Amino acid sequence: xxxxxxxxxxxxxxxxxxxxxxxxxxxxxxxxxxxxxxxxxxxxxxxxxxxxxxxxxxxxxxxxxxxxxxxxxxxxxxxxxxxxxxxxxxxxxxxxxxxxxxxxxxxxxxxxxxxxxxxxxxxxxxxxxxxxxxxxxxxxxxxxxxxxxxxxxxxxxxxxxxxxxxxxxxxxxxxxxxxxxxxxxxxxxxxxxxxxxxxxxxxxxxxxxxxxxxxxxxxxxxxxxxxxxxxxxxxxxxxxxxxxxxxxxxxxxxxxxxxxxxxxxxxxxxxxxxxxxxxxxxxxxxxxxxxxxxxxxxxxxxxxxxxxxxxxxxxx
Amino acid sequence: xxxxxxxxxxxxxxxxxxxxxxxxxxxxxxxxxxxxxxxxxxxxxxxxxxxxxxxxxxxxxxxxxxxxxxxxxxxxxxxxxxxxxxxxxxxxxxxxxxxxxxxxxxxxxxxxxxxxxxxxxxxxxxxxxxxxxxxxxxxxxxxxxxxxxxxxxxxxxxxxxxxxxxxxxxxxxxxxxxxxxxxxxxxxxxxxxxxxxxxxxxxxxxxxxxxxxxxxxxxxxxxxxxxxxxxxxxxxxxxxxxxxxxxxxxxxxxxxxxxxxxxxxxxxxxxxxxxxxx
Numbered sequence: 001x002x003x004x005x006x007x008x009x010x011x012x013x014x015x016x017x018x019x020x021x022x023x024x025x026x027x028x029x030x031x032x033x034x035x036x037x038x039x040x041x042x043x044x045x046x047x048x049x050x051x052x053x054x055x056x057x058x059x060x061x062x063x064x065x066x067x068x069x070x071x072x073x074x075x076x077x078x079x080x081x082x083x084x085x086x087x088x089x090x091x092x093x094x095x096x097x098x099x100x101x102x103x104x105x106x107x108x109x110x111x112x113x114x115x116x117x118x119x120x121x122x123x124x125x126x127x128x129x130x131x132x133x134x135x136x137x138x139x140x141x142x143x144x145x146x147x148x149x150x151x152x153x154x155x156x157x158x159x160x161x162x163x164x165x166x167x168x169x170x171x172x173x174x175x176x177x178x179x180x181x182x183x184x185x186x187x188x189x190x191x192x193x194x195x196x197x198x199x200x201x202x203x204x205x206x207x208x209x210x211x212x213x214x215x216x217x218x219x220x221x222x223x224x225x226x227x228x229x230x231x232x233x234x235x236x237x238x239x240x241x242x243x244x245x246x247x248x249x250x251x252x253x254x255x256x257x258x259x260x261x262x263x264x265x266x267x268x269x270x271x272x273x274x275x276x277x278x279x280x281x282x283x284x285x286x287x288x289x290x291x292x293x294x295x296x297x298x299x300x301x302x303x304x305x306x307x308x309x310x311x312x313x314x315x316x
Numbered sequence: 317x318x319x320x321x322x323x324x325x326x327x328x329x330x331x332x333x334x335x336x337x338x339x340x341x342x343x344x345x346x347x348x349x350x351x352x353x354x355x356x357x358x359x360x361x362x363x364x365x366x367x368x369x370x371x372x373x374x375x376x377x378x379x380x381x382x383x384x385x386x387x388x389x390x391x392x393x394x395x396x397x398x399x400x401x402x403x404x405x406x407x408x409x410x411x412x413x414x415x416x417x418x419x420x421x422x423x424x425x426x427x428x429x430x431x432x433x434x435x436x437x438x439x440x441x442x443x444x445x446x447x448x449x450x451x452x453x454x455x456x457x458x459x460x461x462x463x464x465x466x467x468x469x470x471x472x473x474x475x476x477x478x479x480x481x482x483x484x485x486x487x488x489x490x491x492x493x494x495x496x497x498x499x500x501x502x503x504x505x506x507x508x509x510x511x512x513x514x515x516x517x518x519x520x521x522x523x524x525x526x527x528x529x530x531x532x533x534x535x536x537x538x539x540x541x542x543x544x545x546x547x548x549x550x551x552x553x554x555x556x557x558x559x560x561x562x563x564x565x566x567x568x569x570x571x572x573x574x575x576x577x578x579x580x581x582x583x584x585x586x587x588x589x590x591x592x593x594x
Binding site: 172198199200201203204205224225226227228229230255258259260261264276299300301302303304305308 | 456482483484485487488489507508509510511512513514538541542543544546547559577578579580581582586
């Protein structure tokens with residue numbers, strides 16, 4: 001066993017790493033854009049700032065979601081594992097239901113059920129995602145303002161829980177109940193997919209920034225991480241070219257679940273097999289930072305890194 | 317501190333390397349153990365939680381039973397039972413700790429070669445599992461069965477004490493050296509698998525003449541995280557779980573004084589004690 005090492009308090013563990021590959025809560029898969037040159041053009045006076053005029057849901061969708069990439073990956077893996085095309089999808093913690101909308105757009109036979117607790121966010125999604133998609137698509141997307149642990153919904157081929165939202169469940173019991181409901185809500189050859197982040201930085205206090213479309217900076221902040229219970233308090237903010245900031249537009253009070261915990265709970269909930277897909281990273285040996293490729297590959301073991309992004313795929 | 321291996325070194329022959337003359341158990345004790353400090357912390361913690369003195373102590377994964385000796389030596393009423401799977405290591409402990417401690421102390425120490433999950437009697441006030449050895453249980457079911465056995469082997473107001481290792485560097489591969497003058501203690505984390513938390517570690521001892529004891533000790537572990545330990549302890553029947561944290565001085569050095577925090581920010585590497593009340 002190791003020598004009991006001297007603890008190192010006083011060393012602030014706050015770090016700001018701008019170019020790490022898979023960014024917790026942040027990674028837009030496959031997107032590696034160059035930082036836009038920043039012009040501090042502070043416009044005068046009465047005009048509202050860009051932050052005041054911004055819509056946090058639009059910003060969120062542009063910054064952290066890539067539904068088309070997700071869908072392409074999930075349907076490819078589903079076809080490999082099940083030999084057919086998934087048609088019925090449930091999006092848990094769907095928020096604005098962007099993924100559900102893109103799912104139904106991708107094939108006229110597809111249906112989606114988006115489940116979320118927040119009525120206002122669902123309403124935003126109806127106005128900004130479903131309606132613009134046209135009535136033919138919109139009628140195939142159902143939205144339910146409900147707890148994802150409810151079991152009254154029609155069974156689906158594929159249930160997706162993206163953006164780490166299941167981390168709102170802080171206890172094993174609560175997460176086990178959710179996984180049992182997810183299991184019950186799948187057809188016989190159904191598949192459940194969770195998105196997970198981890199690595200040494202995920203367990204630290206830190207913040208990082210990344211440019212996104214429109215000369216905007218996306219800021220992911222891990223304000224707290226408690227090693228005793230793995231509770232983490234995180235925020236998303238955006239900074240605009242007029243230097244105004246939409247401060248902590250989203251706040252997450254999560255328990256950061258580790259891969260072995262997820263695997264154990266999924267198996268206990270009745271899933272027959274649990275697979276892990278890690279994002280492939282590019283870079284030469286000795287590079288300080290590797291770049292996420294947006295491509296996910298199945299792995300049975302993985303050396304830990306500063307930050308990684310993975311999909312957990314559970315087969316019924 | 318346990319005895320040093322200096323006496324054997326003084327008889328060094330010209331042909332033999334320092335590694336060949338060294339005793340890995342003695343080096344291990346010097347490098348990683350502090351039984352007197354543990355005894356003080358255990359007694360203080362038990363008193364605080366229970367309001368009276370602990371008498372009987374069980375040391376799981378006891379190895380050379382240095383802690384059993386320190387416990388029995390610390391007070392004439394105290395008894396200690398060491399449990400370990402390695403008879404060879406316990407024999408070393410008998411020869412180097414228990415017998416030299418004298419008949420009176422030795423009469424209050426029992427060493428049992430058995431699986432720690434099998435021992436239920438005699439019931440004790442305090443059971444401890446130090447040096448992270450419970451990490452050898454790699455599945456939740458195994459660790460739960462161990463914690464359940466500990467729970468069953470405690471007196472009604474018994475307390476279970478364990479230590480744990482964590483930090484951002486604890487979940488990476490890497491090597492740490494500690495220079496003890498006549499040898500270097502090298503802790504190697506050869507592998508940490510994020511998928512399973514499988515954790516492969518080694519202890520090597522390096523000597524000034526260039527010789528070494530490569531992989532003097534090997535560990536095939538799962539590194540359990542704090543919330544997992546808490547969850548499993550509660551599931552095993554413990555009523556309350558306490559995490560302690562060492563206070564540090566202005567220079568960041570440990571002071572030997574522990575408190576019970578609600579929130580602890582992560583650090584590169586840390587270890588701490590957990591107490592679980594029956």
